Amino acid sequence: MVFSSVVFLFRFLPFFFLLYFLIPKRGKNYVLFLGSLFFYAWGEPVYVLLMLFSTVADYVNGRLIWRYRGKGRAKFFLILSVAVNLLILCFFKYADFLIQSVNVLAGTDIPLLDLPLPIGISFYTFQTMSYTIDVYRGDTKVQRNILDFGVYVTMFPQLIAGPIVKYRSVAEELHRRRIDIFGISRGAKRFVVGLAKKVLLANAIGQLWADVSAAETAELSVLTAWIGILAFAFQIYFDFSGYSDMAIGLGEILGFHFPENFDHPYVSGSVTEFWRRWHISLGSWFREYVYIPLGGNRKGLPRQLLNILIVWMLTGIWHGAGWNYLFWGLWFAFWLVLEKLFLGKVLKALPKGIGILYNTVVVLMGWVLFGLDTMPQIQGYLGAMFGLGGPLADRRGLYLMREYLTLFVIAAIASTPLLERLVKKLEDSGTGWGIALYRLGEKVFPALLLLLSVAGIVDAAYNPFLYFRF
């Protein structure tokens, strides 16, 4: 089930929360667990078993690691747990990619498995690994209650698109959490903002990218190519951060506090900064469970650069089973290494605007690798961006610019901290009209955004059948 659907908003959500709030404290985890299974099974019934298997496996491994903590056997069960997770992930996500690569490289003809990708598998396997690793390291206590553990793995808000919640950050709340009106109202607002980001911004501007990416790259003018990739940049940011907002908001209504996942990445002055602000929970996962164990920056510069390379190849491939994702990761590794070596110092000495411009160009070129999946397409598109294809500007580019200008302006403003700062300023203004404006906005905006988002969702299925077309 996706959040931005009529079924979720007007079927699942009301019934689930009615049950969740009405049932006494002891029962809430049952409701949450069963509700989450239903949520996951909707449209994907079979893979629920895979998720349950993963849950039981890590529950058992966690307990065994805890029992043998400090002994050699603990390490065995840790390796077992990590291996099971990675095997599941690799089999369902990467098997066809590997087969395809082998076929191409070795000229073989092994048939593909053609398995549909289990939704959220990249997220929940990473979450459960964080649990067993933390238990092994002694960073968290074991979870003996399988229901509480099941709730952690299957919890529907962050199940399909993160944030990747480390076990220890919610361990306490799994067992005992505070549900009050402040959390509910903050969470509800956050959810609505996320929904609006997804429906009103990401989906709307995604139309432009859908148009441009479907065209022959040879026909793109420089203008069209840049507008197109800029649209994709906004689409993916508002889509992804919108989903995170919805997850965090829903979590807050339930009484959980999930980590933040995005912090206005597009105003970063360097690629290093960008990755501290983009998909924060993934970056922190790789940092904690891969980069630092590999030695991080403690084993000399060459080793650090190698570590960066490894982490970014993994980050790239985590996003999807395809060569383009690997290159996407390497692309960032390249700039991160340059920044480590000297570029970072140069950027620091320059005005921040130049850093933002540099980061934007790097990130936009990265999105070409991410958004298109064949090499000829990627090459053609990058070529078009730098004038190797069509003219500098054409009718189509000018038209798209005019047609989407307002949306671009709104998206650009919404991706900076300006709005949040303005709201904060009004709230703290202390003056009569500032507060009054804040109070009014607080009352009107959530409702307005929610209604507009629902209109967008219903409209997406507007499908006039024109049988009398001719």
Added chain:
Amino acid sequence: MEEKSNAYFTAAVIAAILLIFTVADLFHGDRIYSETENRLLATRPSVTRKAVFSGKFAEDYEAYVTDQFAGRDKWIAIKTQSDIALQKKEINGVYLGEDDYLIEQHLPEDYSDLQEAKRTALLQKLVDQWDALVMLVPTADNVLTDKLPKYAPYYDQEALLERIAAQVGGDHFVDTLGMLRLHANEDIYYRNDHHWTSLGAYYGYLAWAESRGEEPYSYRTNAMTTVSEDFLGTLQSRTNLDRKGDTIQYFRGTVKRPVTVTYDFDRVTDTFYEEAYLETKNQYGFFLDDNHAFVQIDTSYHNGKTLFVIKDSYANTMIPLLTPHYERIYAVDLRYYNGKLSTLMKQVEPENGMDVLVLYNCIHFLEDFSYTE
């Protein structure tokens, strides 16, 4: 304390919106048909083990709930209005043009050279074998170019027509585009529908007469009969905007003398114009009873001449104007006719031969024209 009441208020408003529409939706009966979308809406899927486990049930159920959602038409209207507020000039493939025109969008990339070559080759064959006259009518975006939104892209039908004219030869080609552009400031296309109006068809008729060197019948453009003033066509449907309807008119000259119209060898009437359609959404069906595979028209002009028209719906407004020139007119619509075209033509051709006219708009020609031997 104020903090707390504010929190209650926000939570209550959001919960209320979700709950009210949930309840309203649960108790609001299903519609079978949507008038605005002109289609059957999805119905409640049945629960079977197979459907549930394959995920098909979920898919169907989502389509069902979304189709049947309470206030669906209103939600869509809100979305359209918010797009307009964002300065969008295109909704669902329809341009919001100047002078209150809705203009159907045809993007250059949607029409390939291959498609054009295929249709043109078939057309050439027909022209060679039957000495046919080709009349391809440009759509509104190529004629009302100054009414399009700024920089709006459109498929260049002028270039297409030049290529086709060069292919079939000037003697076989009617320059409709030139004629229509001369009259681009008149109401030659509907504002809510993708068809040309009777007036547009009249200028098409003049271009036809000119290219054949015939004297056009003196239809009076200032004394047409109005049959509807609330025509909301396909383009209004696609944008779902609240709009003023178009006027549908016909030329009195076309009903001066009796005709016999036979649809699909079966139903016989004495008029080109079917008023029943004016009560439906599809008011353009008024002309020649909407779409039929085969229409035979017997006129009262006993000159012994026969015309065979291979056509789309644009022709339905122009064919009545051709009656003074022929004793009998056949019209075939290839989207509905399943037989072999050449067989049909040979079958109906009288001993003294017949004129053959290919009458389509450019887009329908690229999408639908064919000639089978």
